[in-house]
Amino acid sequence: EAQVTQNPRYLITVTGKKLTVTCSQNMNHEYMSWYRQDPGLGLRQIYYSMNVEVTDKGDVPEGYKVSRKEKRNFPLILESPSPNQTSLYFCASSPLLEYNSPLHFGNGTRLTVT
Amino acid sequence: EDQVTQSPEALRLQEGESSSLNCSYTVSGLRGLFWYRQDPGKGPEFLFTLYSAGEEKEKERLKATLTKKESFLHITAPKPEDSATYLCAVQAETGNQFYFGTGTSLTVIP
Numbered sequence A: 001e002a003q004v005t006q007n008p009r010y011l012i013t014v015t016g017k018k019l020t021v022t023c024s025q026n027m028n029h030e031y032m033s034w035y036r037q038d039p040g041l042g043l044r045q046i047y048y049s050m051n052v053e054v055t056d057k058g059d060v061p062e063g064y065k066v067s068r069k070e071k072r073n074f075p076l077i078l079e080s081p082s083p084n085q086t087s088l089y090f091c092a093s094s095p096l097l098e099y100n101s102p103l104h105f106g107n108g109t110r111l112t113v114t
Numbered sequence B: 001e002d003q004v005t006q007s008p009e010a011l012r013l014q015e016g017e018s019s020s021l022n023c024s025y026t027v028s029g030l031r032g033l034f035w036y037r038q039d040p041g042k043g044p045e046f047l048f049t050l051y052s053a054g055e056e057k058e059k060e061r062l063k064a065t066l067t068k069k070e071s072f073l074h075i076t077a078p079k080p081e082d083s084a085t086y087l088c089a090v091q092a093e094t095g096n097q098f099y100f101g102t103g104t105s106l107t108v109i110p
Helices: none
Strands: A004-007 A010-013 A019-025 A031-038 A042-051 A054-057 A076-078 A087-094 A109-113 B003-007 B010-014 B019-026 B030-038 B045-050 B056-059 B062-066 B070-075 B084-092 B098-100 B104-109
Touching (some): A004 A087, A019 A031, A019 A109, A042 B084, B003 B084, B003 B098, B010 B019, B019 B030, B019 B084, B070 B084
Parallel strands (some): A010 A109, B010 B104
Antiparallel strands (some): A004 A019, A019 A076, A031 A042, A031 A087, B003 B019, B019 B070, B030 B045, B030 B084, B084 B098, B084 B104
16 A cells, blocks of 8 residues: 555653654655654644655754655654654655645644643 | 634534635645545545646545645535545745645544
């Protein structure tokens, strides 16, 4: 089944403790992206990647890191999480964007930072 | 600045009561406008892509239309299972980013 898989689904951590949220897609998509979703603010893009070893900042990249060493994986790293990073996070992928392809989303990771 | 605004924020309908959701946008050249459905606790699910003014797409009780400044998602004779949040997103020609609205939360009452 074609899908985007995120892990974990739920994560509770403390301020300053490094964490990684994994994202994997099995559709051979070039484009991958991370979003955070907050009430009243909608989905905001954190980072995106056009292909392996190519990443770019989105609208809210501060406090986050990403890497794209393989086409299928795009982990999101929080080196020193803070309470304002408590949010619902989504990973998404898409085939080459110039063909107006939609994003395919994972089921989300709900992160709480205390 | 690229921007997407959806209205209303929330909508309650009786089963069978048709209505429309609005998505207005400002973007420096539209590459595509996308409609998604999001159920609680799940990721957005793709519904439609629209490319040019005048275009229409249909799927079951849903119909999406596009003008140069806005898109409408028309819901005809809705059922309770249509209850969800509907998201609109635009992709600008100039970049590789998608800009999302804050969504319309639809509740259909039996």
